[in-house]
Amino acid sequence: KVVSVIMVGGPTKGTRFRPLSFNTPKPLIPLAGQPMIHHPISACKKISNLAQIFLIGFYEEREFALYVSSISNELKIPVRYLKEDKPHGSAGALYHFRDRIMEEKPSHVFLLNCDVCCSFPLQGILDAHRRYGGIGTMLVIKVSAEAASQFGELIADPDTKELLHYTEKPETFVSDLINCGVYVFTSDIFNAIEGVYSQIRDTSSNYQSATRSVPADFVRLDQDILSPLAGKKQLYTYENKDFWEQIKTPGKSLKCSALYLSQFRQTSPHLLASGDGTNRRPMIIGDVYIHPSAKLHQTAKIGPNVSISANVRVGPGARLINCIILDDVEIKDNAVVINSIIGWKSSIGRWSRVQASGDYNERLGITILGEAVTVEDEVAVIGSIVLQNKTLNVSVQDDIIL
Ligand code: GDD
Numbered sequence: 001k002v003v004s005v006i007m008v009g010g011p012t013k014g015t016r017f018r019p020l021s022f023n024t025p026k027p028l029i030p031l032a033g034q035p036m037i038h039h040p041i042s043a044c045k046k047i048s049n050l051a052q053i054f055l056i057g058f059y060e061e062r063e064f065a066l067y068v069s070s071i072s073n074e075l076k077i078p079v080r081y082l083k084e085d086k087p088h089g090s091a092g093a094l095y096h097f098r099d100r101i102m103e104e105k106p107s108h109v110f111l112l113n114c115d116v117c118c119s120f121p122l123q124g125i126l127d128a129h130r131r132y133g134g135i136g137t138m139l140v141i142k143v144s145a146e147a148a149s150q151f152g153e154l155i156a157d158p159d160t161k162e163l164l165h166y167t168e169k170p171e172t173f174v175s176d177l178i179n180c181g182v183y184v185f186t187s188d189i190f191n192a193i194e195g196v197y198s199q200i201r202d203t204s205s206n207y208q209s210a211t212r213s214v215p216a217d218f219v220r221l222d223q224d225i226l227s228p229l230a231g232k233k234q235l236y237t238y239e240n241k242d243f244w245e246q247i248k249t250p251g252k253s254l255k256c257s258a259l260y261l262s263q264f265r266q267t268s269p270h271l272l273a274s275g276d277g278t279n280r281r282p283m284i285i286g287d288v289y290i291h292p293s294a295k296l297h298q299t300a301k302i303g304p305n306v307s308i309s310a311n312v313r314v315g316p317g318a319r320l321i322n323c324i325i326l327d328d329v330e331i332k333d334n335a336v337v338i339n340s341i342i343g344w345k346s347s348i349g350r351w352s353r354v355q356a357s358g359d360y361n362e363r364l365g366i367t368i369l370g371e372a373v374t375v376e377d378e379v380a381v382i383g384s385i386v387l388q389n390k391t392l393n394v395s396v397q398d399d400i401i402l
Contacts, residue, residue: 001051002126002184003101004044004110006037007090010058016249019370019387020343025059027114028067030324031253032260033271033289033307035067039260040112043120045075051104053079055114056093058086092219095193102187109189111221113181117256118244119263120182125238129184132161132236135229136189139182141240145173151246152179152222154230156237163235168222177237179222180244189225192234196224250341251366257324258305261287273302282314315350322360332377340367343388349377357383357398 008027017026028035037055044053055064064081072079082097094101094111101109108129110122121139129137140154153174155165167174200216214220229235243259245252264271265287273290275281282296286304290296294312302308302320309327314320317334328345331337335348339356346369348354354375356366367381370388375381380395390401 001049001104001106002047002108002110003051003104003106004047004053004112004122005094005101006040006053006055006112006114007093008037008055008057008059008064008114010084010087012087017253019385020250020341020368022388023344023371025057025063027055027057028064029253030307030309030326031117031247031257032264033291033309034260036247036253037114038071039117040114040120041071041075041079043122044110044112045077047110047122047126050077051106053077054097054101055079055081056084056097057081058084087218089214089218089224090221091193091196091225092217094221095190095197095219098190102190107186109185109187111183111185115247116181116244117247117259118180118182118240119242121238121240121242122182122184125182125184128161128238129236134162134236135192135234136183136185137236137238138163138226139180139240140177140237141180141244142176143178145176148173148176148178152226153177154179154226154237161236161238162233163226163230163237166222166226166230166235168220168227177239179226180240181246183221192225192229193219250368251360254305254322254324254339254341254366257307258287258322261289261305261307264289277301340369343369343371343373345372346370346374348375349379351378352376353380353382355380355382 020029027037044050061083068079068081084093088096125137125139152168153170154177155175157164196219245256247253247256271289273284273288275284277283277298280298282298282300282302284303288303289307291310293310294308296314297316299316300314300318305322306320308325311328312325314331315333318331319336321338323337324341326344329342330347332350334351336353339360340354352375354367367384369386372389373386374391376393379392382397384396384399386401
């Protein structure tokens with residue numbers, strides 16, 4: 001048996017996702033029409049002998065209750081939310097719930113960050129791990145040297161794939177091979193974390209004050225576990241050859257939505273919309289997801305990279321490109337939405353325009369409307385972030401509307 005753990009973090013971590021994170025935890029914000037964590041969860045479902053999936057975080061239980069019960073029913077696999085009373089760090093949180101995780105005596109535990117977007121080659125990681133031995137195997141990928149510093153940089157033995165050296169977000173360049181935030185471990189990982197706790201408790205070593213900048217009950221997987229275990233034949237790497245992105249900003253989530261939609265072409269083509277502007281279906285260009293309950297006028301033109309959630313209405317002549325439209329939004333006649341995320345229950349007036357400013361591809365800067373924002377007729381909202389419940393009756397550009 002194996003189990004999976006997805007680290008979902010908590011409200012303090014989602015500030016870059018404001019105003020969307022005001023009413024929905026970041027891990028539940030839809031990408032390609034499905035909550036962010038739905039994608040790793042469906043990848044877990046494909047592992048043979050998967051017994052349970054745990055989500056560990058410090059969000060309120062009620063924020064995940066609905067999702068957890070519906071996804072458990074849908075996948076026929078128990079998905080449980082385990083709430084920390086406070087953040088314990090990525091390794092501390094795992095250790096905190098060790099009894100629950102090990103309840104069914106799994107041989108292996110997958111550990112996944114909630115905020116990464118990839119095809120999650122979990123079976124490949126597990127098979128490789130069985131060949132390597134050791135405590136754990138992590139998914140790694142080569143990125144550009146400039147991008148590497150935002151991640152854990154590492155050096156692996158080219159032949160044995162052993163993790164030889166690991167530094168979390170180093171100031172000076174170490175390697176363009178980085179940690180993807182996807183791991184498989186044996187139960188020995190709990191002994192390794194226990195070892196760090198006892199080192200911290202052992203005040204005579206002055207370990208806590210000398211080497212750690214975080215509270216004594218806070219244990220990070222990267223700095224406290226991976227770095228010290230590197231080069232000890234305990235940890236191994238598995239290189240990801242497919243797409244991979246980290247999802248720390250709304251601009252990135254729009255990009256990741258595109259990646260998942262294009263993955264649907266291979267894995268679930270039935271989820272992609274089609275239409276050519278006849279038979280009461282709008283014109284669809286490229287990869288588009290439309291929830292079955294949405295109502296779109298046949299003269300609207302949609303795509304590429306558009307995700308439309310439940311109960312959305314799109315009027316005649318509207319044009320949508322590279323955007324995420326959340327539940328219950330109304331987009332009226334001849335409105336244009338480009339490079340944007342439109343929050344729940346918002347309304348875009350006739351002949352209005354909502355779009356990013358400048359070159360989206362360069363900075364991934366997008367326009368975001370929070371929940372229940374009203375853009376009146378003939379108003380342009382360019383490169384702006386609009387907080388919930390605002391009504392815009394004049395055009396704005398490069399602004400934050402509080
Ligand atoms: N439950 C819980 N409790 N989750 C946590 C906590 C905690 O105290 N702290 C972090 N997390 C979750 C986050 O929500 C995220 O899913 C994951 O653990 C890692 O978060 P961070 O520790 O903040 O690291 P990071 O995202 O900046 O970087 C990590 O991921 C990169 C890949 O995306 C590192 O492992 C990097 O090395 C790696 O490249």
